[in-house]
Amino acid sequence: MSTKDYLEKDYYAVLGVPKTATADEIKKAYRKLARQYHPDANQGDAAKEARFKEISEANDVLSDSKRRKEYDEARTLFGSGVGAPRPGGGSGGFPFDFGDLFGGTGQQGGSTSDRIGDLFGGLFNRGGGAGARTTGATTRPRRGQDIESEVTLSFTEAVEGHTVSLRLTTSSACKACSGTGAKAGTTPRVCPTCEGTGAASRNLGNFAFSEPCRDCKGRGLLVDDPCPVCDGSGRAKSTRTIQARIPAGVADGQRVKLKGKGAPGENGGPAGDLYIQTHVKPHAVFGRSGDNLTITVPVTFTEAALGAEIKVPVLKGLPVTLRIPAGTPNGRTFRVRGRGAARKDGTKGDLLATVEVLVPKQLDDKSRELLTEFRTATASEDPRADLIQRARSE
Template sequence: MNREWLEKDFYKDLGVSSGASQDEIKKAYRKLARDLHPDKNPGDSKAEERFKAVSEANAVLSDPEKRKEYDEARKLFAGGGFGRGGFPPGGGFSGGEFNLGDIFGAGAGGAGGADGGLGDLLGGLFNRGGTRASSRPRRGSDVETETTLGFREAAQGVTVPLRMTSPAACTTCHGSGAKPGTSPRVCPHCNGTGVVSRNQGAFGFSEPCEDCRGTGSIIDDPCVDCRGSGIQNRTRTITVRIPPGVRDGQRIRLAGQGEAGLRGAPPGDLYVTVHVSQDKVFGRNGDDLTLVLPVSYAELVLGTTVSVPTLDGRVGVKVPPGTADGRTLRVRGRGVPKRDGGAGDLLVTVKVAVPQKLDDDATEALRRYAEAEKTSGFDPRAGWAGA
């Protein structure tokens, strides 16, 4: 977390209260991301800047650990900061910028962040056995995005490009934070631990090293593009392979495609939520495809074979003589592909299509059939409603 983050109101950027639930934050971000996405607002620089601000706010507030650290940091620094052991600007690397994530533990790490944090720091402050702050790089945060697929694309699998704006490793210093041709060096004041100890009377105190800002390393020549953080906001396009059979609302994890870690640390993961649009012909029940097949009354009575569509061509479906309207016929293995290499079934429900208008010959033939039907003794309402 950069110092300038303290001057930003991420809750205001997303239009939610500071007490908003994770679901409220997620819904607010999704709506804003859809409305402000660069693809939807080509050439609109204001929308692009707003989109970046919303993405940055979501990256912090959607991660419970980072959100907690952000809230604590705002309260802490709003109340005067660390006092004597505080962090005046201008030390460490240039520009007066320091990394709060290095003070508060997993601030830049999200899930799977390194050991150490505010609790450990305060624990060490009063010698309560807390662990020392670690200079181990922090893993990047996980990132979420969405995509919408056609029904058949989702069923069969597809490769789609995703355009994203999110923190990524600086392309100039490759995430190290140091000017190309140079490297960070171990802080000589704390020997790379990130904390220093001092005694005051009967008490021992541990506090972040002022020379390295608690990181354990010093960058003498910071990268001019990322100002020593090793991270830049970049718009990038990645290719995502959506496996066959994905369902509406399903989340797909792409390891290592999330937010870049601080100073070359491992990146987080990318989670893609898939939305599936409806199809005019097919429906879905688990791994089975469903469709409604229009047939005539004569085809149900006499029987027939009808060609119906599948995901990969057409197949003939036999309708036995005397089939009842609404009956479902099963075609095995022609449904949605499964992960094990098999496939679900195709469920075909027959439905009589009633003609709205008949010519004279067809009308006369139907009347003769109706009379013959009565003569044969067939009664469609026999035994119905007490008849």
């Protein structure tokens, strides 16, 4: 991310959220916009594809707490005003050089110190600093954008893990012109306005402000005979199909990150990441409670009263035998170890079996006679006596 991105782009406005938005609010706004402007849903609509890129870029920064803090600090420092420049490169009101403070030495890539060093190098127009840093920014490797996709899994696939095929549409270097933007057989020329730096300096009284060159749009190059495939942009939409492994134990609504599976980087930069939003279909028998699976097991009145050994199904494999002790009440839950969903450490959760005592809807004469005898034998026991007594005591 270059300095001009921090200064010129209002990522909060792109996502339509206030600066005080929480991480969940940012995530919700991003997902809503991503579904609306995703290239797969807007085939051939260049404007919506560009909008999708802006949304993804804004989410890359604001969804990362560290990068969001850097972004907010850079924009706050710039917006608050820092005084007029002093002779020798220092700034009014500050007895030091911002380039020395934030630029550092030995920094590689697009670190925070580089970005803030670029900001103040261009802001105070230090001798040679702005041009040199801006030139480096235009050729510096840039990480590819992150991509978000969605998959729907069956209950079993989510518990055990599953490999899915995903068709991804991303922006990459145009193959027809190898990313130069120029028609085959021609080459771009260095922009005479910015001399290939991609940036121009605009004087604002006592200091100068560095901004993208208007002639070359920040590329540093001009294309006289544009490539007919990409219209001179150097970028083209590409579609690829990948095999993505969804890990075992994934839950409904969970976001799975696949590192390096996003859009290709620029100038040798690393690829972005792929984020997969998972949706899990419900099961006819089993449910989920964290890493545990749940099941409701019907038992008869006699099994609950006298005790029994019953067969209970598991998600995969043969049923297990569950011992029901005598006097088991309705709603009691039993734990079957190691028959749940997979955990990150390779172990499994448990199966939680809750018994449901069934009351027969129809009785034959023999059953009715026996139950009548049972009722007579237990008539002296009032299961509600304690309940009534405790209700009166309040």
